[in-house]
Amino acid sequence: MHFSPSPYLDPGSGSLIIQIAIAVLLGLGVAFRSSWGKIKGWFGVKATKEDRGADDEDN
Amino acid sequence: MTKITNGKLSASFRDPSGFLFSQNGVLYRQINRAYAEDYARLMDSGLYAKLVKAGLLIPHVETDQPPAESEAAFKVIQPERIPFISYPYEWSFGQLQEAALATLSIQKRALKLGMILKDASAYNVQFVRGKATLMDTLSFEIYKAGEPWTAYKQFCQHFLAPLALMSHCDVRLNQLLKIYIDGVPLDLASSLLPFKTKFNFGLFTHIHLHANSQRKYSGKAVEPRTAGMNQNAMLGLIESLEKTIQGLTWQAGDTEWGAYYTATNYSDSAFEHKKQLIRAWVAEHKPALVWDLGGNTGVFSREAAASGAMTVSFDLDPAAVEQNYRLVKKDKEQTLLPLVLDLTNPSPALGWNHAERASLLQRGPADLALALAVIHHLAISNNVPLLQVAEFFASCAQWLIVEFVPKSDSQVQRLLASRKDIFPEYTQAGFEAAFQEKFKIYKTSAVQGSERRLYLMSALPK
Numbered sequence: 001m002h003f004s005p006s007p008y009l010d011p012g013s014g015s016l017i018i019q020i021a022i023a024v025l026l027g028l029g030v031a032f033r034s035s036w037g038k039i040k041g042w043f044g045v046k047a048t049k050e051d052r053g054a055d056d057e058d059n
Numbered sequence: 060m061t062k063i064t065n066g067k068l069s070a071s072f073r074d075p076s077g078f079l080f081s082q083n084g085v086l087y088r089q090i091n092r093a094y095a096e097d098y099a100r101l102m103d104s105g106l107y108a109k110l111v112k113a114g115l116l117i118p119h120v121e122t123d124q125p126p127a128e129s130e131a132a133f134k135v136i137q138p139e140r141i142p143f144i145s146y147p148y149e150w151s152f153g154q155l156q157e158a159a160l161a162t163l164s165i166q167k168r169a170l171k172l173g174m175i176l177k178d179a180s181a182y183n184v185q186f187v188r189g190k191a192t193l194m195d196t197l198s199f200e201i202y203k204a205g206e207p208w209t210a211y212k213q214f215c216q217h218f219l220a221p222l223a224l225m226s227h228c229d230v231r232l233n234q235l236l237k238i239y240i241d242g243v244p245l246d247l248a249s250s251l252l253p254f255k256t257k258f259n260f261g262l263f264t265h266i267h268l269h270a271n272s273q274r275k276y277s278g279k280a281v282e283p284r285t286a287g288m289n290q291n292a293m294l295g296l297i298e299s300l301e302k303t304i305q306g307l308t309w310q311a312g313d314t315e316w317g318a319y320y321t322a323t324n325y326s327d328s329a330f331e332h333k334k335q336l337i338r339a340w341v342a343e344h345k346p347a348l349v350w351d352l353g354g355n356t357g358v359f360s361r362e363a364a365a366s367g368a369m370t371v372s373f374d375l376d377p378a379a380v381e382q383n384y385r386l387v388k389k390d391k392e393q394t395l396l397p398l399v400l401d402l403t404n405p406s407p408a409l410g411w412n413h414a415e416r417a418s419l420l421q422r423g424p425a426d427l428a429l430a431l432a433v434i435h436h437l438a439i440s441n442n443v444p445l446l447q448v449a450e451f452f453a454s455c456a457q458w459l460i461v462e463f464v465p466k467s468d469s470q471v472q473r474l475l476a477s478r479k480d481i482f483p484e485y486t487q488a489g490f491e492a493a494f495q496e497k498f499k500i501y502k503t504s505a506v507q508g509s510e511r512r513l514y515l516m517s518a519l520p521k
Contacts, residue, residue, distance in 0.1 A: 008074050009178055013281040014273035015212035019296065022264050023207070024287035026295025037223075 065127035069414035074178070076197040080127040087124050088138055088196060091131040097174075097200045098134070104172040106199070107411050115165050117141070117187065139187075141194060142348060142369040146416055147181040147217070148236040149398040149406060152225050152309040152383040153388075154191070155233060158184040159218035161191035163301045166208075170293060173203040179214035181242070182416070188393040207288050208296065212273075215265055216242025219304060223262055226307040227252055230377045233399075240410050244415045245270040248439065261303025311378035329508035336504055337362045337460060340515045344458050346426030350400055352455065353433035357383040357395060363429060364395045371425075373400035402433070403441045422453050428456035432511075433473045435464045438485055445484065445493035452520040453497040463512045487512065 040046075071078040076094035080087055091100055101107050110116035119138040126132030146153055158181055166176050176198050183195040208214075217236075218244040224232040228251055235243045249270035256262040337359055341349070346368045352361040354372030356379050364370040372379050372395060383397035398404060405419040430452055437443045443451075452459050464471055466485060484493075491500065498516035505512050 007211050008076075009213060011207070011209045012212045012270075012273060012276075013279055013283075014276035015215075015269060016207055016274060016283045017281060018264070018269045018272035019081045020209050020283055020285060020288050020292075022268075023292035023296035026299050027287065027289060027292030028295075030291040030295045030298070048116065 063266060067127055069412065070182075070410070070416065072411075074197060078119065078127075082124060082127075085124075086138065086140055087122065088119070088129075088136050089126045089128065089132055090134045090136060090197065092133040093131070094197055095133045098197070100174060100201050101196070101199050104174065106169055106172045106174055107196075109168060109172075110165060111192070112166075113164075114188065114190045115161055115168075115193060117185075117192055117196065117259045119196055136196065141185050141187055142394060143371050144185060144417065145396060145398050146236075146285075146406065147184075148233055149400060150233070151377055151384050151397065151399060152222070152230055152233075153381055153384050154186065154397075155218065155222055156304060156307065157216075158191040159222060159304050161193070162214065162218065163297055163304070165193055166297050167294070169199055170202060170290065170297070173202050174199045175208065175293075176210055178481075179210035179217060181217040181236070184247065186396050189387050189391060189395070204290055205285055205288055207283070207285060208293065208423070211296070212245075212269075213242060214300065215245060215269060218242075219265055220245055221249035222304060222307050223252060223256065223266060224246070224248055226309050227256055230309055237406075237409065240415065245273060259303070259306070261299055261306065265300060265303060294297070304307065309381070311381040326508040329506050331509075332507040333462075333511075333513065334359065334362050336506070336513050337431075338365065340460055340502065340513075341366045341368065341427065344427055346458065348425045348427065349427045350423070350425040350455055351429040352452075353430065353436070354383070354397070355379045357386065357397055359429060359431055360395060360397075361392075363427070364392065367394065369394050369428070370396070372397045373402070375399070375401050387409060402437065403443070406503070423455055425456040425461070427458040428452060430459065430461040430463055432464060432470070433515075434461065434490070435468075435485075437473060439471065439482055445490055446496055449494045449497040453521075457518050459498060459514075459516045459518070461494070461514050461516065462506070463487055463514065465510050465512075468510050 066080040066082050068079040068081065068426070075091065076097070077088055077090040080089060107116065111118045117138050119136040122135050122137045124135045124137070126135050147158070159183060162176070162179055169175055170419065174468070177200040178198050181192055183198055184191050185194045186192070221233045221236055224235070224243065232251070243447050245266055249267050252262065252266065257267055341363045349363040349368045349370040351357070351363065351370060351372045354360045354374050357372040360370045360372035372383055374383070374397070380397045382397045386392070387395050387397065400419065408414065408418040408421060409416040435449060437448050438445055452461065465487060466475070492516070494500070494516060498518055500514055500516050502515040503512060
């Protein structure tokens with residue numbers, strides 16, 4: 001996928017590459033966490049705070 | 060802050076989305092047409108309202124004020140005025156940590172509503188009503204799923220690297236931010252951090268591996284593969300930064316000033332009397348902005364803040380400032396801002412053309428300054444002639460409450476213990492004579508139960 005950087009900050013080539021590598025790895029964890037929350041939901045278990053993310057930003 | 064043409068502020072030039080300008084003493088932000096769509100999303104998505112309600116974004120109103128550069132203009136807004144601008148190299152560990160976590164919290168809320176922070180500069184955060192608040196309304200852009208975070212590098216340089224250095228090496232290393240205007244270079248942070256930080260997942264990846272990757276790809280144009288860089292990945296990245304920053308700690312140990320009030324020769328009654336005098340004298344003048352020069356943990360700053368004045372409590376000691384900041388958080392104080400500052404070398408003007416970050420005096424004058432138990436440090440430890448001390452204080456504020464600490468005081472004796480007394484003019488009469496060159500003395504009172512004396516003075520017209 002082509003990435004069009006924002007007009008004024010230089011994201012830095014090395015910074016972009018490492019960011020994507022770390023994020024994709026950590027994203028798997030987030031995806032697993034939310035699926036696990038849903039699976040628990042099917043069995044009537046209420047999603048825990050951890051399932052939703054570290055903290056609920058809507059407070 | 061200095062101005063350039065059209066009243067445009069000199070620090071406001073990097074982002075083509077808009078800029079700050081001042082007209083008749085009022086601060087405005089011009090929004091350029093290039094930013095119209097992003098601004099509309101910020102306002103219409105509910106993100107603006109949500110962030111303002113949480114105290115994370117500075118509120119603004121849209122105005123009819125004509126723009127400073129009309130060809131590019133879309134709108135002019137008037138943000139709430141911040142009474143005193145501070146910089147990350149003046150913050151204690153806890154303040155920089157709060158600013159970092161506020162930035163990440165804003166990022167998470169923005170992502171939920173389809174936006175993302177396009178920059179993550181520590182200079183965009185200010186302490187407003189005791190809370191870290193984003194002051195740049197134009198920091199948001201529409202999030203396109205699949206794109207990485209442009210500001211990741213800036214976030215690591217402005218927040219994570221200095222916090223990690225303060226926590227794992229020495230708290231004074233936030234002073235590196237004075238040298239590096241765009242945050243601490245990650246190769247420098249990586250080389251200074253102890254080996255054990257490589258066993259911390261967050262520091263290993265966001266600093267050490269990040270620095271290696273920067274070195275490897277330096278100056279090379281790359282078209283990174285963004286497959287998998289979806290919203291979960293973005294959230295994972297933000298949560299990882301959040302956890303890493305929450306895991307950093309600094310315990311303000313026993314520093315020079317840590318136990319100051321227990322080690323002085325104050326009696327309780329002298330302490331109380333000094334508080335009463337300050338409270339009464341401040342109340343007489345109803346200042347809007349007070350600077351406490353050498354405020355320690357803010358005991359006397361709070362007497363000024365109690366009058367409703369925005370009070371900035373400066374001290375040299377990061378431990379005292381940290382303690383002061385924790386009190387502000389604990390008691391939810393809204394009018395007290397503790398900051399780290401060396402009076403013998405106050406924050407200079409920095410950045411492009413010396414005009415991006417204002418010096419201390421450019422951010423003044425205050426209406427009233429407190430200089431309590433500080434004169435002996437300036438005149439004796441730092442050899443500044445009393446007349447020059449008076450001159451500096453007169454540049455800081457119109458009104459001054461200053462305490463004279465005589466040579467017989469044990470604190471002064473302590474300073475003279477290891478050096479020759481070359482200060483024959485350091486007497487009450489010498490002090491009054493020097494200060495009367497720059498000030499008119501309105502009131503004076505001995506502090507009961509001590510040998511010290513307080514003065515209320517007003518600066519003479521220059």
